[in-house]
Each structure stands twice: as structure tokens, then as C-alpha cells.
Amino acid sequence: MVAIAQANGGLTTMNSATIIGIVDNGYYGCLLAFGAQLMGTVDQTASASDLASRNRSVVKYRESFKEEAIHMNSLNTVTDLSLSRRTVLGGMFAVAAVPLLASCTTSGEGSGTTELRVGWWGDDTRHEATQAALDLFTKKNPDVTIGAEYGGYENYFEKLSTQLAGRKAPDLVQMSVDGYPALADKGVLLDLNELVDSGVLDLSSFDAEVLKQGERDGKQVTLPMGLSAPIVLTDNTKLNELGIEFDSTDGFDGYAKTALAISEATPDGYWGSADGGGYRGFLETWVRQDGGLFFTEGGELGFTKKQLSDHFGYWGDLRSKGAAVSAGEQAVFQENLDGLPLIRGIAALDASFVTIFAGLSGMVTNELGFGAMPYDDPSNSGQAPTFGVSFSIIATTDHKEATGKLLDFLINDEAAVTALGFTRGVTPSPAFNAIAAAGLSDEELMAKGITYIDSLAEFAAPAPAPLPPRAGEIQQALLRRINEEISFGRLTISEGVDNFFSEANSILEK
Amino acid sequence: MSKKLIAEANPLAALSPRAANAGSAKKPRQGQGYSARRGRIGLLFLAPWFVGILLLVIAPLIASAYFSLTDYDLITRPNFIGFDNYERMATDDRFWQSMKVTGTYVLFSVPFTLIASLAVAMLLKGGLKALSFFRLVFYLPSLLGASVAIAVVWRQMFSGDGLINGLLALVGIDGPAWVSNPDYSLGTVILLAIWQFGSPMVIFLAGLKQIPESLYDAAALDGASRIQVFRNVTLPLLSPVIFFNLVLGFINAFQAFTPAFIISGGSGGPADSNLFITLYLFQQGFGALDMGYAAALAWVLVIVVGLVTAVNFALQKYWVFYEDRT
Numbered sequence: 001m002v003a004i005a006q007a008n009g010g011l012t013t014m015n016s017a018t019i020i021g022i023v024d025n026g027y028y029g030c031l032l033a034f035g036a037q038l039m040g041t042v043d044q045t046a047s048a049s050d051l052a053s054r055n056r057s058v059v060k061y062r063e064s065f066k067e068e069a070i071h072m073n074s075l076n077t078v079t080d081l082s083l084s085r086r087t088v089l090g091g092m093f094a095v096a097a098v099p100l101l102a103s104c105t106t107s108g109e110g111s112g113t114t115e116l117r118v119g120w121w122g123d124d125t126r127h128e129a130t131q132a133a134l135d136l137f138t139k140k141n142p143d144v145t146i147g148a149e150y151g152g153y154e155n156y157f158e159k160l161s162t163q164l165a166g167r168k169a170p171d172l173v174q175m176s177v178d179g180y181p182a183l184a185d186k187g188v189l190l191d192l193n194e195l196v197d198s199g200v201l202d203l204s205s206f207d208a209e210v211l212k213q214g215e216r217d218g219k220q221v222t223l224p225m226g227l228s229a230p231i232v233l234t235d236n237t238k239l240n241e242l243g244i245e246f247d248s249t250d251g252f253d254g255y256a257k258t259a260l261a262i263s264e265a266t267p268d269g270y271w272g273s274a275d276g277g278g279y280r281g282f283l284e285t286w287v288r289q290d291g292g293l294f295f296t297e298g299g300e301l302g303f304t305k306k307q308l309s310d311h312f313g314y315w316g317d318l319r320s321k322g323a324a325v326s327a328g329e330q331a332v333f334q335e336n337l338d339g340l341p342l343i344r345g346i347a348a349l350d351a352s353f354v355t356i357f358a359g360l361s362g363m364v365t366n367e368l369g370f371g372a373m374p375y376d377d378p379s380n381s382g383q384a385p386t387f388g389v390s391f392s393i394i395a396t397t398d399h400k401e402a403t404g405k406l407l408d409f410l411i412n413d414e415a416a417v418t419a420l421g422f423t424r425g426v427t428p429s430p431a432f433n434a435i436a437a438a439g440l441s442d443e444e445l446m447a448k449g450i451t452y453i454d455s456l457a458e459f460a461a462p463a464p465a466p467l468p469p470r471a472g473e474i475q476q477a478l479l480r481r482i483n484e485e486i487s488f489g490r491l492t493i494s495e496g497v498d499n500f501f502s503e504a505n506s507i508l509e510k
Numbered sequence: 511m512s513k514k515l516i517a518e519a520n521p522l523a524a525l526s527p528r529a530a531n532a533g534s535a536k537k538p539r540q541g542q543g544y545s546a547r548r549g550r551i552g553l554l555f556l557a558p559w560f561v562g563i564l565l566l567v568i569a570p571l572i573a574s575a576y577f578s579l580t581d582y583d584l585i586t587r588p589n590f591i592g593f594d595n596y597e598r599m600a601t602d603d604r605f606w607q608s609m610k611v612t613g614t615y616v617l618f619s620v621p622f623t624l625i626a627s628l629a630v631a632m633l634l635k636g637g638l639k640a641l642s643f644f645r646l647v648f649y650l651p652s653l654l655g656a657s658v659a660i661a662v663v664w665r666q667m668f669s670g671d672g673l674i675n676g677l678l679a680l681v682g683i684d685g686p687a688w689v690s691n692p693d694y695s696l697g698t699v700i701l702l703a704i705w706q707f708g709s710p711m712v713i714f715l716a717g718l719k720q721i722p723e724s725l726y727d728a729a730a731l732d733g734a735s736r737i738q739v740f741r742n743v744t745l746p747l748l749s750p751v752i753f754f755n756l757v758l759g760f761i762n763a764f765q766a767f768t769p770a771f772i773i774s775g776g777s778g779g780p781a782d783s784n785l786f787i788t789l790y791l792f793q794q795g796f797g798a799l800d801m802g803y804a805a806a807l808a809w810v811l812v813i814v815v816g817l818v819t820a821v822n823f824a825l826q827k828y829w830v831f832y833e834d835r836t
Binding site (some may be wrong): 155158159162182186187329339440473483484488490 | 536583584586603687774777779780781782
């Protein structure tokens with residue numbers, strides 16, 4: 001059936017990668033790994049060129065008969081030359097073998113040189129800094145070559161899981177606080193203590209407490225690199241113009257009042273605050289100040305329906321008063337940071353994480369500032385620094401030791417640390433931070449959000465328990481979606497709360 | 511794959527076996543040995559494609575059918591869990607939401623695309639000056655449509671302060687943020703699909719040119735009005751091509767992915783209003799590492815597409831007119 005073949009044509013693009021899981025090594029696995037590789041690199045262009053060729057064939061509708069005749073002729077020519085069957089077959093296998101070999105040899109040991117691959121996401125500054133540090137390593141170790149695979153955060157983990165399925169994942173990968181638990185539980189991430197014990201990796205300069213955040217079942221599966229915390233973003237140019245000040249210590253009531261004051265002092269189409277109902281930083285701060293947690297030690301939701309309903313109610317109230325942006329404006333922000341209401345210049349207050357503050361500042365001409373999440377009691381601020389990004393080594397790597405050496409180089413070599421700087425945030429290593437800060441003025445450190453982590457320590461709550469697997473889905477996509485359903489009036493707050501709990505629990509059960 | 515190409519190169523061949531065979535049957539018979547040898551060599555030359563279909567289409571198909579019965583997570587070994595994945599769909603609200611979104615998209619985009627493409631094909635059929643130029647202009651969106659770039663442009667045009675609202679503001683209308691409002695965002699994706707009417711249009715053009723002039727002359731002599739000519743001459747003779755475009759349109763529409771992915775930033779949002787089934791299975795398979803469930807979703811999609819196509823073929827006898835069967 002044409003229909004089935006067609007329908008499957010699209011689906012197999014996704015499924016071709018999945019088969020590898022059950023096929024152990026052998027040429028078949030290599031071929032499919034090759035497919036997975038193709039998918040990772042040219043997935044978008046493939047669909048476009050596929051369409052183009054399909055369309056061309058339609059245009060050539062009438063000419064197809066002519067072409068058929070030409071093909072017939074060439075076929076006859078072949079027979080007339082009495083090409084031997086063996087030659088033809090041999091040629092075909094040679095052609096078929098090219099991609100096969102290409103996909104199978106890349107993982108093998110070359111002639112004395114080691115090929116490592118490193119994957120991360122980030123912005124241009126992080127890309128350049130990381131590439132520079134990697135270049136320093138290859139300069140010192142001429143027998144090593146490093147392939148860098150970097151891009152934006154969007155679909156980083158989707159691509160990585162595809163590569164893992166095809167056994168083509170990079171050796172050293174950047175992880176996130178909510179991305180690593182699921183992978184660690186599947187046994188994908190190497191216990192870095194192995195390399196510490198064998199003397200390859202030196203983690204002695206890292207804060208032991210923060211290192212624990214990267215543990216899973218007693219194994220050091222990831223190395224926390226950048227400490228982060230939620231922050232309130234402020235458009236200082238706008239606030240100065242209005243003569244309004246924002247102060248985190250006024251608490252949530254004060255935040256609401258400030259937002260309303262800004263809205264009232266500005267024309268329609270400009271609001272005091274973004275809608276924080278879908279932002280995990282606000283929810284977590286809210287429930288922790290109320291004695292809850294986002295997730296308990298046991299990996300369950302650590303707050304009550306009442307607390308979630310209060311949170312949605314707070315933001316619903318801000319929206320209805322006109323203090324927070326309308327549902328339609330907030331929904332522009334899905335994944336891309338340029339969709340944030342403050343970046344788009346329609347709100348003076350917004351929220352994000354301190355690690356990306358420097359990047360956000362570069363996106364607008366107005367001067368941005370930031371403060372802590374709202375709190376009125378320093379002993380109960382409900383916020384704490386956790387690591388945002390980290391590094392992990394893929395357990396199946398063929399080059400454990402070489403990758404360990406590379407990681408050690410990136411965190412302990414002075415030149416490499418200078419090159420990396422604070423592109424992943426403040427690290428849990430005072431030695432690293434001291435080198436990275438050399439040559440930066442206090443103002444620059446402030447602007448990069450470096451000093452904030454230190455000052456947060458004065459009023460920070462205890463660090464939260466490690467996240468359960470798939471926590472990211474709940475904290476990001478689910479929370480944002482339920483807040484949208486409520487703000488667009490498709491669900492009442494109590495329906496939204498019920499949906500949130502049932503969906504979150506079914507995600508956590510798996 | 512090859513069937514698809516044949517079908518698209520010669521639409522009528524796929525639908526009417528007699529029409530396709532008509533050409534080859536007339537070829538003069540040649541010596542049996544020569545013909546058989548040539549057949550074998552032909553097969554030999556086709557072998558790479560057979561191998562390709564086997565390894566890249568059939569094998570993954572079988573694998574995905576198997577995975578849909580497992581808890582496969584892309585990384586660890588899959589465990590067989592029977593039909594749990596399929597049973598789970600019954601109570602999965604997001605699955606039903608994705609079916610609703612996909613269904614709405616298909617129901618609106620397919621007929622309107624056909625109407626638009628037929629209308630433009632009728633316009634272009636006449637002896638228009640610079641015909642090939644206009645054909646190119648109308649065909650271009652189809653080349654661009656599936657691309658990421660155009661979806662990005664679309665998102666920009668229909669955003670709150672985008673081009674569309676700029677134009678509406680000129681006539682005093684304060685338009686909403688189209689793509690970020692769940693009431694309208696699916697509409698913008700449908701509009702993007704309709705805008706890409708180039709492919710069916712080119713096929714319609716080819717079909718229109720095959721309708722014999724003599725029939726139009728006869729109708730003119732009988733004093734038929736333009737509407738009568740369209741209803742009684744053009745439509746019946748074009749019906750096999752309409753049918754072909756309809757079947758292909760349905761199949762393609764069910765698999766729409768790129769525009770929804772780009773316009774919603776991969777989330778299917780706002781409020782799941784762009785959660786196409788393809789997007790949902792992508793999220794489940796590669797985001798939530800639930801490839802078993804994603805494979806099951808893919809098979810449900812295959813079954814739905816198969817059913818819709820079967821219904822299409824069953825209904826064709828009521829309205830599709832094949833000249834060679836009269």
C-alpha cells in the first residue's frame with residue numbers, strides 16, 4: 001500500500017535509531033548507528049531535500065517515460081558489454097560498505113592518536129571559552145584530538161539520548177541538575193571516584209558539600225561546575241525612569257505592590273511583572289517559605305495542593321489587577337530566552353537564574369539588575385544555591401583515562417581555567433574561582449553574578465535534596481503548561497492543581 | 511520508498527492498475543532467454559534499494575512494533591510489557607489532546623489546501639503570459655514550507671508585534687498575539703499548511719492539461735455556462751487527480767511536525783494547543799526517554815492513517831471517474 005509505505009516513511013526516521021538498543025556490535029549495529037548519526041546532524045535538511053526531490057519528480061511527470069527509455073538503453077549497453085556478475089556485485093558491495101566503514105571506524109583506536117568528543121550547550125561566550133580550553137589540551141597532548149559538539153540548550157538532551165541509543169555519545173558531556181538523575185539511574189554516567197582513586201582526576205579543590213549534590217547512590221556521577229540560584233530580574237533603566245525601587249526583602253507582598261505600582265505608572269501594554277506562575281523558582285521559594293519543599297528526599301512532591309493553589313492564586317491576582325503580563329504575552333516565552341517579557345521590553349520585573357544573567361544583559365540595551373527571590377525573613381528565605389551545569393563522563397567511553405585527564409585539565413590547569421573563566425557560573429572550587437576572577441574588577445564580577453552566590457550564603461536555606469529523575473519535566477514543561485491553562489481561563493485553579501498533581505505523580509512513578 | 515516515487519511520478523499509475531499496465535503490455539515480446547537475463551540483471555541493479563528498504567524501512571518498522579510492546583528507554587535493555595503502552599493511552603489526557611489537535615489540523619488543512627491549489631491551477635491553466643513565472647511563484651512556498659526558516663518567519667509574522675498585527679493596526683484593529691494564544695495558534699499552523707499548496711497545484715495543472723480540448727469545444731457549442739463546464743467536464747475528468755491529491759494530503763497532514771515544533775519551541779504550547787501527535791511522540795521518546803510508549807504512539811498513528819486511507823479508497827467509487835473504465 002502506498003499509504004502505509006508513506007506513513008511509515010516519516011515514522012521510521014525516528015525509529016531507525018531505536019533498534020540499536022537490542023542489536024549488539026556487528027555490522028548491523030554500525031549501519032544503524034550511522035543512521036542515528038545522520039539523524040543527529042542533518043535531520044532538518046533531510047526533510048527539506050526530501051520534499052524538494054519529491055516535488056521535482058512530480059514536475060518531471062511527463063518526462064518520466066522518456067527517462068525510462070534511456071534507462072532501458074543503458075541497461076542494454078551493460079548486457080552487451082557482458083559485464084560479469086561478480087564485477088557488478090563487487091562494485092555494489094564496495095559502494096554499500098563505504099558508509100558502513102565510515103561509521104564503524106570512528107570509534108576504533110587510530111594509529112596512536114586518541115579521539116575524544118566533548119558535548120555541551122551554551123551561548124557563544126561559553127562556546128569560545130570551552131573551545132579555547134580544549135585547544136590548550138590538544139596542544140599539550142598532541143596524540144589527542146578533540147571533537148567539540150555544542151549548540152543551544154534546546155533539544156540538547158533529546159540529541160544526547162539519541163546518541164546514547166546509537167552508542168555514539170561524546171566521551172565528556174555537560175549535564176544539568178535536572179538532567180543527570182535520569183541518565184545516572186540508567187547507568188550511563190561513570191562514577192568519577194574511579195578516576196579519583198586511580199589518581200587521574202583530582203577533585204580536592206572542590207567543596208565537598210556541593211560535590212555531594214552530584215552524587216547518586218554514593219557514586220560521583222557528575223561534577224558540579226556552576227552554582228546557580230533563582231533571581232528576580234529588574235529593568236533598572238525603566239525603574240530609574242519611574243523612580244520605583246525593587247527590594248527583595250519586602251517579600252511576596254512587597255513584590256506584588258511594586259509590580260502594581262509600575263503598571264499604574266506606565267501606559268497600557270507595559271506591565272510591572274512577568275507572570276511568574278509557571279516559573280519553578282517562584283514556586284519553590286513560595287513553598288519553602290511555607291515549610292514545604294519542591295521534592296522530598298524520597299523523590300515525591302514536597303508541597304500540598306493548598307500551597308500550589310495559593311501560588312497560582314497569587315499570580316492570578318497579579319494578572320487580574322494588571323500587575324503581571326497577560327496570558328497571551330507570557331505565552332510568547334516557551335523555550336527561548338528572548339521571549340521573556342522583560343527582554344521584550346513589556347515588563348520591568350521578571351525571573352531567571354543568576355548563571356544566565358550576563359547573557360541576558362547582553363540581549364537588551366537597557367541596564368539590567370537583579371535581586372534575590374522575594375523574602376521577608378532572612379532565616380526563612382526559601383532559596384539556596386544549587387549547581388546548574390556539571391560535567392559527566394559517559395560510562396561506555398573507550399577512553400576512560402584520557403577523558404579523565406581532560407576533565408582534570410579543565411578544572412585544575414591554570415591556563416585552561418583562565419580560558420574557561422566563569423562561563424558556567426561560579427564553581428564549587430575556590431581555587432578555580434580565584435584563577436578565573438584574576439583580572440576582573442569587582443564591578444565585572446558583580447555584573448557576571450559571581451559575587452551573588454557568596455552573598456546568598458548569608459541568608460540561604462539548606463540545599464535541597466537531589467532531584468528525582470524526570471524532575472525537569474515537572475518543574476519546567478508541566479508547571480508552565482498548567483499555568484497557561486489557568487491564565488487562559490481553560491482550567492480553574494483547583495482543576496489546574498489537580499491536573500498538576502496527577503500528571504506529576506504519574507511522571508514520578510515511572 | 512520506490513513505490514512512493516513511482517506513485518508520485520505518475521499519479522494515475524498508482525491508482526488505476528489498468529492505466530499503468532496499458533503501456534508495458536503493448537511492448538513487443540522478445541526472446542525468452544534475453545528477457546529473463548535482462549530481468550535478473552535488472553533485479554541486481556535494484557538490489558541496493560531492496561537492501562536499503564529492508565534495513566532502513568522494514569527492519570526498523572518491525573523493531574518499532576516490538577518496542578511498542580516494551581518499556582524501551584533508548585539506553586537499557588527493553589523489557590516486554592505486553593499491551594501496557596496501548597492501554598496507557600486510554601487514560602492519557604495529553605494523548606487525546608494530541609489526537610484532537612492533529613485531527614483538527616487534518617480536517618482543516620487538507621480540504622482548504624485542495625481548494626486553494628485547484629483554484630490557482632484553474633487560473634494558471636489559461637494562456638496566461640509569463641505562465642512559468644507565476645507557476646514558480648505559487649510553487650515556491652511548497653519548497654520552503656517544510657523548512658525551519660519559514661516556520662520561524664511565520665512565528666515572527668503572527669506574533670503580538672508582528673507583521674500581521676502591524677497591517678491590522680493600519681485599519682484600526684488591535685490583533686491578538688496569534689501564535690501565543692491557544693485559541694488561534696493552531697489556526698496559524700493550519701494557515702501555513704494551506705499556503706503550501708504548490709505540490710497539489712502542479713499535479714492539478716498536469717491533470718487539467720490532459721482534459722481533451724474537444725470536450726470543452728463540444729460544451730461551448732451546446733451553450734454550457736462556465737459553471738456547468740466546470741461541474742460536468744472539468745470536475746469528473748479531474749476526479750482521479752483530486753483523489754490522488756486528497757489521499758496524499760491526508761497522509762502528509764497526519765505527519766506534520768516541523769511547523770508545530772518550531773512555532774511552539776518544541777513544547778506543543780501554549781497550553782498544548784499545538785501538541786501534534788508527532789510532537790508528543792517526539793517528547794515522549796527523546797525527552798522523557800519513553801521510547802516504548804513513543805513507538806506505540808507511532809503505531810496508533812500508522813493505524814489511523816491506514817484507516818483514513820482505506821476509507822478514502824472505499825469511497826472513491828462514488829465520486830472518482832476513470833475514463834478508461836466507462
